[in-house]
Amino acid sequence: xxxxxxxxxxxxxxxxxxxxxxxxxxxxxxxxxxxxxxxxxxxxxxxxxxxxxxxxxxxxxxxxxxxxxxxxxxxxxxxxxxxxxxxxxxxxxxxxxxxxxxxxxxxxxxxxxxxxxxxxxxxxxxxxxxxxxxxxxxxxxxxxxxxxxxxxxxxxxxxxxxxxxxxxxxxxxxxxxxxxxxxxxxxxxxxxxxxxxxxxxxxxxxxxxxxxxxxxxxxxxxxxxxxxxxxxxxxxxxxxxx
Amino acid sequence: xxxxxxxxxxxxxxxxxxxxxxxxxxxxxxxxxxxxxxxxxxxxxxxxxxxxxxxxxxxxxxxxxxxxxxxxxxxxxxxxxxxxxxxxxxxxxxxxxxxxxxxxxxxxxxxxxxxxxxxxxxxxxxxxxxxxxxxxxxxxxxxxxxxxxxxxxxxxxxxxxxxxxxxxxxxxxxxxxxxxxxxxxxxxxxxxxxxxxxxxxxxxxxxxxxxxxxxxxxxxxxxxxxxxxxxxxxxxxxxxxxxxxxxxxxxxxxxxxxxxxxxxxxxxxxxxx
Ligand SMILES: Nc1ncnc2c1ncn2[C@@H]1O[C@H](COP(=O)(O)OP(=O)(O)OP(=O)(O)O)[C@@H](O)[C@H]1O
Ligand SMILES: [Mg+2]
Numbered sequence: 001x002x003x004x005x006x007x008x009x010x011x012x013x014x015x016x017x018x019x020x021x022x023x024x025x026x027x028x029x030x031x032x033x034x035x036x037x038x039x040x041x042x043x044x045x046x047x048x049x050x051x052x053x054x055x056x057x058x059x060x061x062x063x064x065x066x067x068x069x070x071x072x073x074x075x076x077x078x079x080x081x082x083x084x085x086x087x088x089x090x091x092x093x094x095x096x097x098x099x100x101x102x103x104x105x106x107x108x109x110x111x112x113x114x115x116x117x118x119x120x121x122x123x124x125x126x127x128x129x130x131x132x133x134x135x136x137x138x139x140x141x142x143x144x145x146x147x148x149x150x151x152x153x154x155x156x157x158x159x160x161x162x163x164x165x166x167x168x169x170x171x172x173x174x175x176x177x178x179x180x181x182x183x184x185x186x187x188x189x190x191x192x193x194x195x196x197x198x199x200x201x202x203x204x205x206x207x208x209x210x211x212x213x214x215x216x217x218x219x220x221x222x223x224x225x226x227x228x229x230x231x232x233x234x235x236x237x238x239x240x241x242x
Numbered sequence: 243x244x245x246x247x248x249x250x251x252x253x254x255x256x257x258x259x260x261x262x263x264x265x266x267x268x269x270x271x272x273x274x275x276x277x278x279x280x281x282x283x284x285x286x287x288x289x290x291x292x293x294x295x296x297x298x299x300x301x302x303x304x305x306x307x308x309x310x311x312x313x314x315x316x317x318x319x320x321x322x323x324x325x326x327x328x329x330x331x332x333x334x335x336x337x338x339x340x341x342x343x344x345x346x347x348x349x350x351x352x353x354x355x356x357x358x359x360x361x362x363x364x365x366x367x368x369x370x371x372x373x374x375x376x377x378x379x380x381x382x383x384x385x386x387x388x389x390x391x392x393x394x395x396x397x398x399x400x401x402x403x404x405x406x407x408x409x410x411x412x413x414x415x416x417x418x419x420x421x422x423x424x425x426x427x428x429x430x431x432x433x434x435x436x437x438x439x440x441x442x443x444x445x446x447x448x449x450x451x452x453x454x455x456x457x458x459x460x461x462x463x464x465x466x467x468x469x470x471x472x473x474x475x476x477x478x479x480x481x482x483x484x485x486x487x488x489x490x491x492x493x494x495x496x497x498x499x500x501x502x503x504x505x506x507x508x509x510x511x512x513x514x515x
Contacts (some may be wrong), residue, residue, distance in 0.1 A: 119361075133380060221409075
């Protein structure tokens, strides 16, 4: 078996592969949007004053972070029908990925909200704001800065994690790669091709994430003499070595 | 410290003032944090237009008392009436109290302004938005009117040219004056100050105290936790001493400084003067 550029290039831009790429993209986006929405709900449940809501959130996070996504996905696809919940391949993949994401994003949101100085809560309460008004005008705008970087990392992970949906025969990039490889006996070419597409997707997202972070990491207000901006430990480490 | 007080004292006129009816009535309030009994049977009446200064050792419960008035803390016993309402609770005919909903309490707090030791301006909003956010978004005031009012208040606290600045661009003293303007923007009937100058560099203390003295002259009801006895002399109608959750002294300034009844007050004065 020798490397064939010819097969590699043919695979790379084949409609079959491109379709898989597209499926991976939309699956990632849909699962991310749903997962993050649910994650926000779980985060606020976990921060709630009501004991039962906190316990439900804790249990949710415990279970979903404590078991492999692969297992969750297979259970949702194969076991749920036995108890009368029948989900198709696509629905199962979306549900599994979203529920899994929610558990991680809940903790991200919670730490973002908790990172906002306690005095901000006091001040907004003293100004007569209700809980919802405090969240909307004071807490969330400040928490967003803290949430954006890990959110970006989660999306990067999500792009790659969608490949697990291949086990329930979701026709995304990884599954299509497997099939191409088997069909033409060109395993290396096919998987290199998949690697290239995943790398391209995560790289493009990386660029977008950088823009987002730059936007949200700006100090509040125009930059002045503020020396308070934290220096990047990695960069300053390098500077020290030079 | 004494130098700063000297700056503040001279302007003080003798001030027997017209005081209105009671506006804050604290009756037999009890507050615990776990096993820590922080307020013990505290009672205090403040009348409209009155300026009350509260002093006391660290941990004596001054901040807690102030926070209870605004219902930023719940209380375990007693009642607090402010601006004609029972703060934070509903009382049934048996006298049993149930905490009010978040929305009801939020509404009650709009009668009072509070200024904190650490300013607590909103760092993501500029000065103007810090001041107008509550009137516009919470009270539904017309934005143009709210802005005009905000600029007027900035004028009053001596910062007319800082409307567009962000909190991070201001000095501590300037931030605290903005915080005062922000609290005043709600047109409160009572102002609560929790050590408004303790976090400030000495040279900035008087700019904040001047604003507060000004406010007291305009008849604002104020409850001020502070150790700035120069302010107490200049503006207070009464000075209170707290120790271990109890008000141990409650006297007009002259009496407080010249003829203190409590051992705690004597000790405090000997340290500070
Ligand atoms: N949120 C809280 N949880 C638990 N204990 C608290 C809390 N806030 C205050 N305390 C305790 O209550 C007591 C009174 O605190 P408080 O802040 O009212 O004192 P203070 O007189 O304002 O002191 P300082 O001059 O240091 O501000 C202290 O023992 C403090 O540790
Ligand atoms: Mg205090």
